[in-house]
Amino acid sequence: MTLQIELNGVNKFYGSYHALKDIDLAIEEGTFVALVGPSGCGKSTLLRSLAGLEKISAGEMKIAGARMNDVPPRKRDVAMVFQSYALYPHMTVEENLTYSLRIRGVKKAEALKAAAEVATTTGLSHLMKRYPRELSGGQRQRVAMSRAIIRHPKAFLFDEPLSNLDAALRVHMRKEIRALHDRLGATSVYVTHDQIEAMTMADHVVVMRDGVIEQQGRPLDLYDRPANRFVAGFIGSPAMNFIPAVVEADGSHLALDLGATRARFSLIDPVRPGASVTVGIRPEHIRIVGAGQGAFDIPVGVVESTGSATYITSATQPELMVVETGRSAASGGELIGLAIDPKQLHIFDAETGVRVEAETRRSNAPSPSRAAPHPAAATFSPF
Numbered sequence: 001m002t003l004q005i006e007l008n009g010v011n012k013f014y015g016s017y018h019a020l021k022d023i024d025l026a027i028e029e030g031t032f033v034a035l036v037g038p039s040g041c042g043k044s045t046l047l048r049s050l051a052g053l054e055k056i057s058a059g060e061m062k063i064a065g066a067r068m069n070d071v072p073p074r075k076r077d078v079a080m081v082f083q084s085y086a087l088y089p090h091m092t093v094e095e096n097l098t099y100s101l102r103i104r105g106v107k108k109a110e111a112l113k114a115a116a117e118v119a120t121t122t123g124l125s126h127l128m129k130r131y132p133r134e135l136s137g138g139q140r141q142r143v144a145m146s147r148a149i150i151r152h153p154k155a156f157l158f159d160e161p162l163s164n165l166d167a168a169l170r171v172h173m174r175k176e177i178r179a180l181h182d183r184l185g186a187t188s189v190y191v192t193h194d195q196i197e198a199m200t201m202a203d204h205v206v207v208m209r210d211g212v213i214e215q216q217g218r219p220l221d222l223y224d225r226p227a228n229r230f231v232a233g234f235i236g237s238p239a240m241n242f243i244p245a246v247v248e249a250d251g252s253h254l255a256l257d258l259g260a261t262r263a264r265f266s267l268i269d270p271v272r273p274g275a276s277v278t279v280g281i282r283p284e285h286i287r288i289v290g291a292g293q294g295a296f297d298i299p300v301g302v303v304e305s306t307g308s309a310t311y312i313t314s315a316t317q318p319e320l321m322v323v324e325t326g327r328s329a330a331s332g333g334e335l336i337g338l339a340i341d342p343k344q345l346h347i348f349d350a351e352t353g354v355r356v357e358a359e360t361r362r363s364n365a366p367s368p369s370r371a372a373p374h375p376a377a378a379t380f381s382p383f
Contacts, residue, residue, distance in 0.1 A: 003065070004029040004155060004187040005050065010059035012045055012211075019045045021211040023059070027155075027204070032181050032188045034202035036195055037234070042211040043191045047157050050189065051080045064154045079148030080157040083164060085140045087132040093119075093143050094128040097150055114150055122146045122180070138169050145177070149184065156181075158190040162197065174201050195235050199223070207231050229353035232280050232346055238311065240280045241320050244350065247275040254279070254347070258317065263295040265342050271356055278353075280346035283323040287339040288312070288330060294337030300330050312336075 005027040012020035020042050027033050035043040048054040049061065052073035061068045068076055087096050097115040102108070119125045122142045132140055141161055148156055158177070162170045178201045181188050192198055198205045199219045206216040207230075215227040219235075226232035232240045245256040251273040254265040271277070291297050301315035310328035314320040322338065330336055347356040 002029045003027065004031075004063065005189070006060075006062040007046075008060045010046075010049065010061060011057045012042075012049060012054065013057045019211050020049070020056070023213060025206065025213070025216070027187060027189065029187055030185050031203050032178065032190065032201060033204045033206060034198035035189065035191045035206050035208060036193065036198040037208035037214075039193060040210075041208040043193075043206075043208050044159055045211075046208075047080075047159055047189060047191045050076075050155070051078055051157050052076050053080075077151075077153050078155045078157055079151050079153040080159065081141075081144050081148050081161050083160045085132070085144045087140060087143055087147075089132050092129050092131055093124060093135075096132070096143055097128075097147055100147065100151055115146075118146045118150045121149070121183070137165050138173055141165070141173060142176070145180065149180075155187040155189060158188065160191055160193065162192075163194075170197075177201065196237055199235070205235075207234060225355075226280075226346065227355055229278060229280065229348040232348070232355075236282060238283050238321050238323065240282050240346070241286075242348075243279045243281070243320075245277050245279045245347075247271045247273055247277060249273050258296045258298070258320075261296050263340070265345065269357065271347070275356075276350035277356060278348045278350050280348060281340060281344060283311070283321045285341055285344035286322045287341075288322060288324055288328065289337040289339045291335040291337050294339040296338045296340075297335055298338060300332055300334045300336055303328065303330055303332060 003026050005025070007023050007025040010020055010023040011018070023046060035046060037043050045054060049056050050063075052068070052071065056069065063076060063078065088099065091099065094112070094115055097118060098111040101111040101114060115128070116125070119128060122145060124139070124142055124146060127135065127139060132143070135143065144161070161177070162173050165173060174197055190201065202219060204216065205219050205222055207214045207222065209230055215222055215231045222231060222235050226235060229242065233242070243256055243258055245254055247253070247267070248255055251270040252267050254267055254277070256263045256265065256279050287294075298317065298320065299315040300312055301318065302313045304311040305327055308326065310324045310326070310330070312322045312324065312328065312330055315333070348354065349356055
């Protein structure tokens with residue numbers, strides 16, 4: 001595949017503030033890439049740098065093989081779709097669509113024909129004579145996308161385009177944007193703080209924090225094998241549970257404490273003895289069993305049901321959540337057991353947060369009885 005966008009060692013400074021730090025990114029032609037991360041992580045700065053709205057401080061940027069460092073925005077042949085839509089309020093939909101063609105010298109008849117074709121693709125044909133104030137949020141967003149499409153750019157740049165829409169319309173529009181991307185065979189770079197949008201829309205996800213790319217790859221690769229605790233906690237909804245643990249003296253067993261109970265797991269690959277680690281377990285990888293039948297017991301705190309799933313939060317560890325498919329019989333104050341599949345555990349260094357490359361499996365050693373108040377090894381029920 002041909003590389004459409006290449007970033008090599010890109011840095012951006014605002015005075016002494018280092019907004020982008022040694023960004024390396026290669027985007028193949030026709031790929032949908034999502035830049036995701038918390039507010040202030042640098043994702044919008046990176047997108048604006050691609051558009052030429054921000055000048056990078058160091059590094060190299062290429063679009064379609066051509067160096068773009070000093071090329072002005074109008075000559076980069078990219079189209080940007082903004083969060084605020086940025087439509088001309090005094091122009092009709094048709095005039096908004098044809099404006100960029102008309103200022104480039106395209107004849108009126110040809111511009112109108114192109115606008116009609118794009119409007120058919122995006123479902124705007126019946127709205128061509130309306131003004132932006134007469135449109136809904138979703139319709140305005142389609143106009144903004146259509147205005148980008150009509151130019152046939154080398155790349156589409158989306159800056160949180162759905163953040164102004166209500167939840168139901170966001171779900172609908174993200175399907176529309178992805179379907180449109182597939183029909184056009186375009187190269188798209190999409191900025192969002194919503195990791196669900198990133199996971200469901202993108203071929204390639206780039207997770208950023210503090211101006212650095214923490215991890216990038218296919219959505220499910222990031223979900224299944226996060227490189228560090230930040231990525232593990234950011235990707236996935238609801239977020240991953242994190243529990244402190246210690247590697248035992250032999251370096252081959254992991255002791256995980258929750259409340260008054262301890263569970264032991266064998267490590268296939270040895271880890272530094274005595275290392276303090278954080279164990280991550282996704283809520284959907286924990287199964288509810290009877291009290292005393294799982295790895296741990298917890299008192300139920302809040303029970304939230306969506307109909308298709310039930311979210312259960314521990315009363316004593318409010319950061320611990322379990323998800324059950326469908327409806328659950330658990331109720332507040334009840335003591336429940338948690339069965340944990342050892343193969344689903346993620347281990348991170350407690351100090352650096354970096355993933356520890358060791359897999360876990362169920363311990364075959366005899367398990368002493370559960371005890372409180374002093375933690376002891378817990379028995380496991382089959383998952």
